[in-house]
Amino acid sequence: MNNHNENRAPKQTLTGAELIVRLLERQGTRIVAGIPGGAALPLYDALGKSASIRHVLARHEQGAGFIAQGMARVSGQPQVCIATSGPGATNILTAVADAKLDSIPLVCITAQVPLALIGTDAFQEVDTYGLSIPITKRNYLVRSAAELLRVIPEAFRLAASGRPGPVLIDIPKCVQNEAIEVGEWPAPGRRAPVPLPATEDIERAAAMIDAAAQPILYIGGGTIASGAGAAIRTFADRNGIPVVSTLMGLGAMDADHPLFLGMLGMHGARYTNEALDACDLLIAVGVRFDDRATGKVAAFCPHAKVIHIDIDPSEHGKIKHAHLPLTGDVAAVLDAVVPRTRARPRAGWRAEIARLRATCPLEMPGGDDARAPYGLIRAVARAVGPDAIVATDVGQHQMWAAQAYPFSRPRQWLTSGGLGTMGFGLPAAIGAALAAPERPVILFTGDGSILMNIQELATAVEQGVSVKIILMNNQSLGLVHQQQRMFYAGQLFGADLSVAPDFSALARAFGLHAWDLGDCADPEAAEQMLTTALAAPGSVLIHCPVDYAEHVLPMVPPGAANVDAIDHTASTTVASTKETRHAALA
Amino acid sequence: MQPSRESQSTEAVLELHVDNHAGTMSHICGLFARRAFSLEGILCLPVGDGSTSRMWLQVREYDRLPQVVLQLEKLEEVLSVRRLPESDTTFRALATRHLDPEDHTAADDST
Known part of the structure; x- marks a missing residue:
């Protein structure tokens, strides 16, 4: 060439x-x-x-x-x-x-x-x-x-x-x-090769991993960018190391893998954050210690040594001190480090993880009812299968999808993580459908988010792409609403979207077919409607009414430690105390 | 900005070699502004044919200095970054020259 x-x-x-x-x-x-x-x-x-x-x-x-x-x-x-x-x-x-x-x-x-x-x-x-x-x-x-x-x-x-x-x-x-x-003509611009870290640092990493009793792999978007999914799975399996993921790292590891502990941080399961609290070695791979992931940094993995593998050296020590920073392409670094470690099952640590998982699991109320948020996400996943690409907008629907969707491969999950841009979802889903026309494309969105780029429905129809839009409508800016209820003494202000368009009619006006789960009297009818709508050709909109009182839980108050999350039992009692509000303002 | 014991321990002078194009100064000042790094002084002069410049930054960031250097190195227009020894007098010499009322070159500058 x-x-x-x-x-x-x-x-x-x-x-x-x-x-x-x-x-x-x-x-x-x-x-x-x-x-x-x-x-x-x-x-x-x-x-x-x-x-x-x-x-x-x-x-x-x-x-x-x-x-x-x-x-x-x-x-x-x-x-x-x-x-x-x-x-x-x-x-x-x-x-x-x-x-x-x-x-x-x-x-x-x-x-x-x-x-x-x-x-x-x-x-x-x-x-x-x-x-x-x-x-x-x-x-x-x-x-x-x-x-x-x-x-x-x-x-x-x-x-x-x-x-x-x-x-x-x-x-x-x-x-x-x-x-x-x-x-x-100049040669086309291509990705430049990245050198490996020094051999002695690779050997030090292997020695630290072998010396650790309770290590955890903390993976992020860098593992997706580097194509490190297979390397992560091999490493976890071979060395018996549990894996937590950031929002951006979802898909690098099978959601149902026994060593996968799900998403960490603000909306992570309690057991996930408890496991991090107990770990003695944090192997951070392609992550940047974002505040949504770490919570209060001083209380994040307080007993752990840190190995931080990242392609960007300025991420090392930016937020948390790394005992061993390794600069390089994360897949290549793992391929160099892992064979130097001792393969072992770590039965004791896995038993402790199993105990945590059993005592403080991720609760998904309504998980078997397609008319409730978790149940809807699981039912959509069942209907579209593992080949689907899943895009989201930003808000409660995004966090529910991150918690509940059974991801199985890298680049399956498209979400605005760092900037958290409402309006991202619809055009990103159209882009996904253009790039991978052979795959089903699902968009989970909210009534707040979709209005921020609703005009792209015309683009979707014009381009003939097939995007299945799951619109979770709670007639509010749900995550704002939730935080006002939890941390601002329940004063709801500026978060109410109850004067809303008829979204099904709006979709039809753009030339899409539309369905309304609100018409379904029971879970069976809802699941039936979902199956029909998701199998229809072209782009469709499925309107799903959601109770505005539904919260994304657990939730770590902004500025608090991850182990101090508010969960389903505590959300009604802890909410809106003065202390919590102060933590939110910190 | 008197040279004192304290400033010797908290200030550093970084010498940068940079591409000399119209946006370079904006990129470097913008980096300090958006990352809330303290930038006390800047000197910049073209080198050779003017395609690159040398830049001296007086930085009051003792604890975060390694992070400042890493972030500077990440900018595409920055070719190299080097910390000057504490004995370096680049900024001190300029500051005292301009503060000295007897100094005629300083007086000339103001006319």
Whole structure:
């Protein structure tokens, strides 16, 4: 691919816009999502002539950004979104920031006013370069067509290399129109190799693991990015090490694996957080010790030594001291460390874990009724099977899905973890369906979230994708509502969405089929309706009424230690005490 | 910012080699602002043909200095970061020169 002859071509004169399209084609880009505008017209003119790139017209630039993210989260490859200057750029930035926090490889191309107009407050001019500095891995303002030959492959290389992330390229209209002669093409930008840590550090890690009596593997999004699912399973099985996952790491380990303890942290099961409290070695893999995962840091794994494996050295010691920091691709590091350890079943530690699991399990009330949150999620999973991709929005439905969905493989789970962006779900699910048309795609969303990017229903219908939308409607911003009840003396303010559209009618207005579980008198009828709706062709919406008094439990009050979670028995009595409120404000 | 025993133990001077393009200064200042690192002084000069620059940062971050260095190294435009020895006088010499009323070069600067 990268040999010299392929890169050399007869000299030809191309505009900057044609160059961009040609360079994207050479990267292997098949689908781009975007919305045109004045400054992007030359680029769109060239894009319209591409034989191999399909353009997905979003209905809001944030939707375009999240469609590209959905494709990137499913494929692991950098994906492209496009917006025009000014409002197009500001609209797409939320999706870029979201990709930064979740380390998703994204190449965002924004058009800019001509160079001669920059700084004059021209029509649709905004300083996109300046705005995007803190939310990208790298950003560019391209000043000549010739620069594109360097910048575009470099953007793809940076987006995919090391810790993946978003790269933004701002391209003025005059640069898109500038014609230059091109004789030789640069090699496409690819993920750069990452060196292994020093052998003595790998051996130290193995020795620490062998010396530990009660180790725990704490895995996160880095294990998904690195494709470390198999390495994690092998390690856990061979060494008898229980595994906890962050929100972003779900899917790396089978949910029903006997060594899997589920999600840790704010909405983790009590036994999961208790096990962490008891561990003597924390093997942190592709994680960043986010506050939603650790709770009060001083009380997180207080008796444990820490081995922290991450591709980004600046994560080491950022939040918690690592006794042994290892920098590298986490799958490669595990492949180096694990064979140096002693295989052992750790029966005693596993017995202690089993005891914790039995004494403080994850309670899922309503788990067998498809008209209740947990039961609905389990029933959907049964109906669609293990091949499905599961996207969510942000809120209670997201946490219920994280707790209850039986994940079985990496890249199955698409959720906005770090930034927690409501509105992420629908366009991300569309992106997933575009990237993996052979798989069923499920979206769990809420009545608050779906309205934040509802316009993308038009995109879903236009593109002919099949997204099954499970809309859990509790007529409120549920997680806000829940925290106001728990920590703000029950004063409910600004969280009520009871004046709501008829969501089924809204879906039909966009051309989707819709069902309403509220019409079902019993669990059997609900399960029957779900099965029918999920088997229907094309995109559908299933409206599921949820009681606004349902809480996501357990819940660790913000700022409190993970072992001090409020659970089902305590939620009515502990709620809204002065102490809890103070912890929330800390 | 008098040089004192205390400031010798809490301040460090970092010498950076950076790509010299229009956004470099924004990237570095922005990093300090968004991570709430304390930045007390900056000096920046182009090197050679001007494609790169050398930058000196006076940083009051004793405990978090390793994290400051790691975050700086992560910026694409930062080519290298080095901590200067405590005996380094880059900033102290400038500060005293400008504070000295007898110094004619300092007076010239203000005209």
